[in-house]
Amino acid sequence: xxxxxxxxxxxxxxxxxxxxxxxxxxxxxxxxxxxxxxxxxxxxxxxxxxxxxxxxxxxxxxxxxxxxxxxxxxxxxxxxxxxxxxxxxxxxxxxxxxxxxxxxxxxxxxxxxxxxxxxxxxxxxxxxxxxxxxxxxxxxxxxxxxxxxxxxxxxxxxxxxxxxxxxxxxxxxxxxxxxxxxxxxxxxxxxxxxxxxxxxxxxxxxxxxx
Numbered sequence: 001x002x003x004x005x006x007x008x009x010x011x012x013x014x015x016x017x018x019x020x021x022x023x024x025x026x027x028x029x030x031x032x033x034x035x036x037x038x039x040x041x042x043x044x045x046x047x048x049x050x051x052x053x054x055x056x057x058x059x060x061x062x063x064x065x066x067x068x069x070x071x072x073x074x075x076x077x078x079x080x081x082x083x084x085x086x087x088x089x090x091x092x093x094x095x096x097x098x099x100x101x102x103x104x105x106x107x108x109x110x111x112x113x114x115x116x117x118x119x120x121x122x123x124x125x126x127x128x129x130x131x132x133x134x135x136x137x138x139x140x141x142x143x144x145x146x147x148x149x150x151x152x153x154x155x156x157x158x159x160x161x162x163x164x165x166x167x168x169x170x171x172x173x174x175x176x177x178x179x180x181x182x183x184x185x186x187x188x189x190x191x192x193x194x195x196x197x198x199x200x201x202x203x204x205x206x207x208x209x210x
Contacts, residue, residue, distance in 0.1 A: 010042055017051035021058065029055040049073045050081040057089025065089050066099060080114070083107040087120050097128045104137075115141070115148040 001008055008016075013036055020029030033052045036042040044052075049068065056065035069078060069086050083103055090100040104121035111117045118141040125134040152165040164171065171177065 008040060008042075010045065010048070013042065013044075014047050014051065017048060017055070021051055021055045024059065026055055026059045026061070044073075044077075046077040046079045046082055049077055050079075050085050053082055053089070054085040057085055057092070060089075060093045062089045062093050062095040066095070069103075078106075080107060080110045080117070083110065084117065084120065087124060091120060091124045091127055094127065097124070097130065100124045100128075101133070112144065113146055115146050118146060119148060 001012065013032065016032055017029055020026075020032065029052065033044065033048060036044050036048065053065045053068055056062075056068065065086055069082060073082070083106055087100060087103050087107060089095070090097075090103070100121075104117075104124060107117045108121065118137055122134050122137040122141075125131070125137065152163055152168075154161060154163045156162070162171065169178075
């Protein structure tokens with residue numbers, strides 16, 4: 001864009017910061033974020049701060065991510081996406097549980113009907129062995145009748161949408177799909193040596209049809 005003479009805008013920076021996030025480019029992400037105001041006279045908004053916080057949080061720089069949220073960014077930009085990214089960092093890498101508790105409560109105030117906020121805070125407590133607090137969050141979630149939305153995948157084949165929920169076998173071609181997974185895809189995954197998560201289990205156990 002720069003070589004062609006085009007000036008990047010706010011949307012451009014969301015894209016490049018997201019790319020830095022997924023690629024783990026911490027220093028480059030920070031430089032790009034700082035260049036918004038210094039080089040392009042663009043004011044970062046909540047989306048940009050969310051990207052920066054996630055970049056730092058994923059890299060384990062929890063204190064630095066916290067400083068960005070609590071000291072550097074305007075309070076009006078502290079939305080659920082920013083707080084969720086920061087709380088996710090505490091869940092992955094630990095940190096001051098009191099600060100995590102404060103962030104979690106602010107997140108619940110912003111999104112009282114979001115199951116993700118409750119689950120994220122509960123997982124932070126579980127990671128710190130705070131089982132009483134964990135139970136309180138789950139109780140509050142139940143009292144407010146907030147249900148966890150199951151994970152799902154969606155694909156479109158020949159103009160028709162197909163949705164697959166986690167553990168779901170209601171699709172009319174479920175037997176054929178799982179059979180193909182068992183016979184074709186999983187052996188290839190095992191041959192590649194992939195054992196992260198549950199793949200090692202699948203490689204040594206057949207998928208039950210029940």
